[in-house]
Amino acid sequence: MPAEAVAQILASVRARGDAAVKELTSKIDGVDMDSLEVPASEIAGAARKITPQLLSHLKTAAEQVHRFHEKQRDGFLEGVRKMARAL
Numbered sequence: 001m002p003a004e005a006v007a008q009i010l011a012s013v014r015a016r017g018d019a020a021v022k023e024l025t026s027k028i029d030g031v032d033m034d035s036l037e038v039p040a041s042e043i044a045g046a047a048r049k050i051t052p053q054l055l056s057h058l059k060t061a062a063e064q065v066h067r068f069h070e071k072q073r074d075g076f077l078e079g080v081r082k083m084a085r086a087l
Contacts, residue, residue, distance in 0.1 A: 035056045 012020040018036055026032050047055055 003083050004087060006080075007087050010080065010084070 004051060009020075009024060016023075022033050027036065050058075
């Protein structure tokens with residue numbers, strides 16, 4: 001995806017928030033969503049369908065991904081800002 005397209009997406013999401021995310025998800029991914037939030041009942045139902053061991057592994061993986069991206073966030077955002085200034 002060219003840098004200009006990324007900059008346009010970021011600007012749209014900053015300006016219009018969730019409405020832009022929904023519109024772009026429909027346009028780019030072909031998925032129409034009423035809400036960006038997965039209902040708690042759906043999460044609980046899915047959790048009951050898997051083994052406790054798998055659930056534990058998924059929680060561990062989610063925690064690791066979260067920590068990784070927290071560390072990367074500041075550097076990434078600075079890179080995006082530099083790219084946007086260059087356009």
